[in-house]
Amino acid sequence: GESVGLHLPTLSVQEGDNSIINCAYSNSASDYFIWYKQESGKGPQFIIDIRSNMDKRQGQRVTVLLNKTVKHLSLQIAATQPGDSAVYFCAENVGTGGSYIPTFGRGTSLIVHP
Amino acid sequence: DVKVTQSSRYLVKRTGEKVFLECVQDMDHENMFWYRQDPGLGLRLIYFSYDVKMKEKGDIPEGYSVSREKKERFSLILESASTNQTSMYLCASSTGGLAGENEQFFGPGTRLTVL
DSSP: OOOOOOOOOEEEEETSSOOEEEEEOOOOOOOOOEEEETTTSSOOOOEEHHHHTEEEEOOOEEEEEEEEETTEEEESSSSSOGGGGGGEEEEEEEETTEEEEEOOOOEEEEEEOO | OOOOOESSEEEETTTTTTTTEEESSSSSSEEEEEEEEEEETEEEEEEEEEEETTOESOOOOOTTTTEEETTTTTEESSSSOGGGEEEEEEEEOOSSSSSSOOOEEOOOOOEEEEO
């Protein structure tokens, strides 16, 4: 029979507002974290990354915050635009055999209202 | 412009058919990955490969196999397709090593429907 998917967490904001998307990760050995954006009909695309020796990293209009104590990651988007509407995934990475193998969160749907 | 391409955007197959999904990357990446994506479940790793002829099981390998005969190409095989394999399949690649930016580059996805 047809499977029933889980509902994605959704964040609705007005254009121009700041957005904060949160992510809890599970593995205390994870030392590299990435945020991806997935627009409808496309594969995920890299937004920003951060390593465990940092607690904040800034990009263009985006900031990632890492709190290792509570295993929490957040993505802040400044002055959110309609083009930011997408599903956002966090990925935690543990080095395995000399490479990073990511584990993805379920994703958060961001809806920006003009 | 770096690219990961997948052989089909949409595919419809019948139960029991053998299905091949092809992925090619032009970035000389060591690592390649196959995921399936279902509503609300995020991306689940099926198989990955560190190098040519090498493969490792991911979280949900049952019902799938893979082949990596050339560095740029990673194939996902459904030996006998079943309806519960109806899904979006995403291929990705990344550089090896633990330094620098190690993000994954994704293809556009193949939406497979098994009838």
